[in-house]
Amino acid sequence: MAADSYPVTARTRVRRKPDRGHHDKATVNAVLDAGLLAHVGYVIDGQPFVMPTAYWRAGEHVYWHGSAASRMLRTLAGGVPACLTVSHLDGIVLARSGFHHSLNYRSVMILGTARPVTGEAEKSRALEGFMTRIAPGRWGEVRGPTKRELKATTVLVMPIEEVSAKVRAGGPIDDEPDYALACWAGVLPLETRTRRPLPDARLASGTPEPAYLKSFRLG
């Protein structure tokens, strides 16, 4: 394995359509850094649960957080196997046969075990990293966390070690005889967009709109 790639394990080898699989850090990081919502899987009494949750990356770790009372976070903080998946849907691929229809997407699946970030300063620093990812500079504008708030917040961190990315891009690939069919074929691209910021009802008039609202990008 090259230093700029993650190892391929039996669990992260991409078996179906292996040409879509990637394990290099550049691809993994690009997919992770384009997202905000992950789906985290964990098991309770043999039942898998998949919870949507905000996440962020710092170096070779992913973080997520929430209420210390959350069942998901309490379960995962106990050090059980977890899976964090991030997906971006980029388009619908319309082929000339039903069979060859597909989706364009970029996804990353990380397997591992999370641990709680402990210590007030460490937690606070992690949360600052999350806000900086969304709104650089905002951490200095808002009221910082109190001791009580930090205590009520669980922050989990999981190393990016066992991971795979999958990417499909481009147009349909049809069976040769089907190219003679008259139906439309191609890609309907999809993207996530921001809309105009909605100021809070109690915002003082004249409060300037921060630049990070305009520069925020997702997907």
Added chain:
Amino acid sequence: MAADSYPVTARTRVRRKPDRGHHDKATVNAVLDAGLLAHVGYVIDGQPFVMPTAYWRAGEHVYWHGSAASRMLRTLAGGVPACLTVSHLDGIVLARSGFHHSLNYRSVMILGTARPVTGEAEKSRALEGFMTRIAPGRWGEVRGPTKRELKATTVLVMPIEEVSAKVRAGGPIDDEPDYALACWAGVLPLETRTRRPLPDARLASGTPEPAYLKSFRLG
């Protein structure tokens, strides 16, 4: 339980922020019908896996499909516990304290056991339902599935029985003293948009763009 609501079980009761929880069929169906990509959780040797996959709803069932060779589909077709989650990210909620930042979202989590759709006619009908959800009328335009293609495709169906929806909407809710702070507060709305269709390189010039490309909506 009302006939228009799903039962609340110990596993689908929304414990955190219960005011965000919903179990009525109208809310569940609206969230499911606004999506195309689900995250499906399953367990192999104690390890949860979360896979992004296309899905669709018909009545009180959700469907997904893929290659008969897929490990996910082979595992799930064996009748093991599964979780299918659909999430729409609607906005970033920027509060006046770090602690009260949040996300606006709509999500549905379905717990259950999937079974394979068997029989060529039944499979074909299910796949037609999927295409009709995306592109009404297209099933009659493309080449239909061959026996070999149907054999190579696994279609799974899971009843919607044990399910919860969670929805957060609206602006930030700050601690009263924090309203005096000068920082911007409100919501940065997010939405999924289609872009202009990209015709396939080998599409005959003059092939009309079907109306379903314009009317397709997501999220």
